[in-house]
Amino acid sequence: MIKATNIHKYYNDLHVLKGVNLEIASGEIVSIVGPSGAGKTTLLQILGTLDHPSKASGQIAIKNTITNALSDKDLAKFRNENIGFIFQFHQLLPEFTALENICIPAFIKGIPKPDAEAKAKELLDYLGLSHRYEHKPNELSGGEQQRVAVARALINEPSVIFADEPSGNLDTESAEHLHKLFFELRDKFKQTFIIVTHNEELADMADRKLEMVDGLIVGAKTS
Numbered sequence: 291m292i293k294a295t296n297i298h299k300y301y302n303d304l305h306v307l308k309g310v311n312l313e314i315a316s317g318e319i320v321s322i323v324g325p326s327g328a329g330k331t332t333l334l335q336i337l338g339t340l341d342h343p344s345k346a347s348g349q350i351a352i353k354n355t356i357t358n359a360l361s362d363k364d365l366a367k368f369r370n371e372n373i374g375f376i377f378q379f380h381q382l383l384p385e386f387t388a389l390e391n392i393c394i395p396a397f398i399k400g401i402p403k404p405d406a407e408a409k410a411k412e413l414l415d416y417l418g419l420s421h422r423y424e425h426k427p428n429e430l431s432g433g434e435q436q437r438v439a440v441a442r443a444l445i446n447e448p449s450v451i452f453a454d455e456p457s458g459n460l461d462t463e464s465a466e467h468l469h470k471l472f473f474e475l476r477d478k479f480k481q482t483f484i485i486v487t488h489n490e491e492l493a494d495m496a497d498r499k500l501e502m503v504d505g506l507i508v509g510a511k512t513s
């Protein structure tokens with residue numbers, strides 16, 4: 291599903307990723323752990339096509355498409371159709387309702403409004419938020435906001451979801467709920483998840499836990 295080869299990243303003189311190689315299978319849930327500054331977010335952003343590797347020798351393939359060879363326009367389309375993102379801070383647009391926030395990636399894809407809304411409602415119902423269609427982010431709890439963000443990530447039925455500290459801002463109960471949800475979604479929709487987390491419980495639930503130190507993956511534990 292994902293193959294990353296020889297990924298380097300420099301920020302000026304700072305060598306943040308030092309030749310990462312990684313293969314992730316379809317339907318696999320992989321967690322990435324490690325100390326702050328190890329390069330986890332940078333790696334996730336590069337795997338998720340939001341950032342580029344520094345060296346031309348580095349290559350990212352997602353579903354057999356070499357994403358770092360795509361033009362910006364083709365890459366935006368590829369990302370919109372194949373990849374979902376969940377961040378620590380939900381990044382919902384404050385002036386839009388839950389339903390509208392979820393529909394935005396579908397509108398970008400060109401899905402007609404009635405179809406996008408029907409799908410968004412289906413997702414909100416599945417996530418236990420059928421009473422929150424018309425609520426704006428500031429009218430929702432942290433856990434609810436994060437579930438709306440999950441629905442937004444899912445609306446175009448991406449095959450890969452990248453999550454960066456998805457439960458970092460949640461109370462214990464909401465975090466556990468969200469973690470269970472990832473596994474349910476994988477079972478239901480066969481999605482692949484790559485999750486950067488400091489949450490030990492979530493990291494250990496993953497099929498494979500990768501440890502990053504100083505710009506390299508130094509260990510892997512399969513559960």
Ligand code: ADP
Pocket residue numbers: 301304306324325326327328329330331332333
């Ligand atoms: P982690 O997610 O493991 O905490 P990051 O990938 O966020 O690590 O950061 C790795 C290193 O790269 C850190 O030293 C950080 O300060 C640096 N870094 C991250 N993003 C940038 C940037 N845009 N410009 C300069 N340095 C950055």
